[in-house]
Amino acid sequence: xxxxxxxxxxxxxxxxxxxxxxxxxxxxxxxxxxxxxxxxxxxxxxxxxxxxxxxxxxxxxxxxxxxxxxxxxxxxxxxxxxxxxxxxxxxxxxxxxxxxxxxxxxxxxxxxxxxxxxxxxxxxxxxxxxxxxxxxxxxxxxxxxxxxxxxxxxxxxxxxxxxxxxxxxxxxxxxxxxxxxxxxxxxxxxxxxxxxxxxxxxxxxxxxxxxxxxxxxx
Amino acid sequence: xxxxxxxxxxxxxxxxxxxxxxxxxxxxxxxxxxxxxxxxxxxxxxxxxxxxxxxxxxxxxxxxxxxxxxxxxxxxxxxxxxxxxxxxxxxxxxxxxxxxxxxxxxxxxxxxxxxxxxxxxxxxxxxxxxxxxxxxxxxxxxxxxxxxxxxxxxxxxxxxxxxxxxxxxxxxxxxxxxxxxxxxxxxxxxxxxxxxxxxxxxxxxxxxxxxxxxxxxxxxxxxxxxxxxxxxx
Numbered sequence: 001x002x003x004x005x006x007x008x009x010x011x012x013x014x015x016x017x018x019x020x021x022x023x024x025x026x027x028x029x030x031x032x033x034x035x036x037x038x039x040x041x042x043x044x045x046x047x048x049x050x051x052x053x054x055x056x057x058x059x060x061x062x063x064x065x066x067x068x069x070x071x072x073x074x075x076x077x078x079x080x081x082x083x084x085x086x087x088x089x090x091x092x093x094x095x096x097x098x099x100x101x102x103x104x105x106x107x108x109x110x111x112x113x114x115x116x117x118x119x120x121x122x123x124x125x126x127x128x129x130x131x132x133x134x135x136x137x138x139x140x141x142x143x144x145x146x147x148x149x150x151x152x153x154x155x156x157x158x159x160x161x162x163x164x165x166x167x168x169x170x171x172x173x174x175x176x177x178x179x180x181x182x183x184x185x186x187x188x189x190x191x192x193x194x195x196x197x198x199x200x201x202x203x204x205x206x207x208x209x210x211x212x213x214x215x216x217x218x
Numbered sequence: 219x220x221x222x223x224x225x226x227x228x229x230x231x232x233x234x235x236x237x238x239x240x241x242x243x244x245x246x247x248x249x250x251x252x253x254x255x256x257x258x259x260x261x262x263x264x265x266x267x268x269x270x271x272x273x274x275x276x277x278x279x280x281x282x283x284x285x286x287x288x289x290x291x292x293x294x295x296x297x298x299x300x301x302x303x304x305x306x307x308x309x310x311x312x313x314x315x316x317x318x319x320x321x322x323x324x325x326x327x328x329x330x331x332x333x334x335x336x337x338x339x340x341x342x343x344x345x346x347x348x349x350x351x352x353x354x355x356x357x358x359x360x361x362x363x364x365x366x367x368x369x370x371x372x373x374x375x376x377x378x379x380x381x382x383x384x385x386x387x388x389x390x391x392x393x394x395x396x397x398x399x400x401x402x403x404x405x406x407x408x409x410x411x412x413x414x415x416x417x418x419x420x421x422x423x424x425x426x427x428x429x430x431x432x433x434x435x436x437x438x439x440x441x442x443x444x445x446x447x448x449x450x451x
Contacts, residue, residue, distance in 0.1 A: 046391075047321065047322075048247045048248075048250070048391055048394050049247075049391050049393055049394050050391055055449055056447040056448055056449040057447075057448060057449070058448065058449060058450070058451040059448055059451065060451070062443075062446070062448060063390065064249075064250065064392075064441035064442070064443050065250060065251065065378075065389045065390040065391060065392040065441070066390045066391055067247070067248065067250045067391050067443075067444075067445070068391075069247075070445065071247075071248035071249070071250070071444040071445045072445040072447040073443060073445065073446055073447050073448070074447070082390055082391055082393060083393065084325070084393050084394065084395070084396070084397045084398060084425075085247070085273070085321065085322075085324075085325035085394050085395045085398065086325040086326060086328070086329040086397070086398050088322075088325075089321065089322030089325050089326065092322060093322050093340065093341075093342060112345070117347070122300060122306055122309075122310075123300075123318065124298055124299060124300035125296060125297050125298035125299055125300070125318045126297060126298070126318060126320055126321075126346075126348075127297050127298040127320075127321050128297065128320065128321035128322060129320075130320035130322075130323075130342050130343050130346060130348070131320050131321060131322030131323065131342045134340070134341040134342040134343070134344065135322070135341070135342070161346060161347045162345050162346045162347075163346060164344075164345065164346065165344055165345025165346070166345070
């Protein structure tokens with residue numbers, strides 16, 4: 001079975017470490033915040049200028065001046081700080097954020113990522129994604145392994161305009177956990193009940209399959 | 219006005235001198251911390267062919283989106299647009315030009331512009347469509363692209379409190395692009411919720427020192443919320 005959105009978030013959450021500053025992209029990455037392991041402290045960075053983001057506000061706490069990068073109303077946790085966009089991207093571009101999790105349309109064996117533009121469709125913009133992928137050392141891309149038509153999104157070379165070049169090393173799809181090494185995807189783990197054959201069939205870029213590929217457990 | 223007193227009496231005075239074809243840098247992220255009354259004044263002035271530098275372009279009927287209604291914007295320099303149908307329509311019909319810029323690069327372009335730094339190298343955007351035509355140089359074994367900074371004829375800024383000398387404090391995440399915008403205007407206009415006397419704000423807590431501010435006005439704000447997300451108590 002392919003991983004559910006929640007299982008993808010749970011698997012990413014296993015990569016968290018105590019004391020991490022983390023930037024979570026919009027969509028599935030946001031769900032990771034729900035699965036921070038017990039007893040671990042993680043601080044969420046939102047690129048509009050917030051470190052220490054808390055949950056959505058109650059009706060009484062609602063404040064138009066308190067939003068996250070998804071423009072949703074949020075709260076702060078004790079120990080939070082608020083700053084300008086330049087300061088926020090100094091943290092990101094300066095490599096101070098420990099982990100960045102974001103979605104993508106395509107990744108390839110060179111660590112290239114395409115996540116913001118589909119030619120022929122209206123382009124809304126890259127927001128902070130280009131800064132995040134260029135600035136972070138530790139990035140996890142979450143995405144579906146293949147399109148609804150079965151076309152692989154893990155490619156030899158991205159076909160869509162890039163968000164960043166050579167910056168991705170870890171990819172979690174609904175089928176597998178892969179790491180990019182020496183111009184290939186290395187299959188590290190597979191989703192429960194998903195065969196190596198299925199992953200091979202749905203990976204267009206060069207794939208290295210070790211003798212033993214453990215199954216994820218939840 | 220006398221000495222360092224930056225307070226102006228009305229919105230007409232606040233935006234006086236804005237002309238067709240000028241570049242306006244605006245603070246705000248989404249609808250948060252936008253100078254909504256200064257934008258409304260630009261609409262009333264009916265100036266056209268504006269280049270607007272702002273992370274976003276508001277929504278239909280609010281924020282910078284209202285300047286699209288009478289086609290006052292010729293070009294937007296932003297990181298993320300398209301929350302408004304009118305924007306999409308004018309873009310597709312070729313009436314509006316957009317220069318998409320990574321959010322961190324946009325913030326840095328404003329900051330550098332205000333700080334007198336004409337350009338800077340960044341790894342952001344290397345290998346992507348936004349690098350086309352830009353100088354590439356390697357530092358520490360990594361390619362970077364040269365990005366030019368931005369200055370505006372006007373900068374429009376939303377603060378929370380300011381003293382009459384133009385020392386500004388922002389509230390929560392309504393800060394966002396406002397401090398950089400404030401430094402990058404030939405004429406910087408700040409609107410705030412409350413103006414106090416010099417000495418009433420703690421000097422160590424000032425976000426934008428008054429040296430950057432040319433005109434200051436107190437307004438009342440709707441502060442529309444774009445994504446109202448609530449948890450049950």
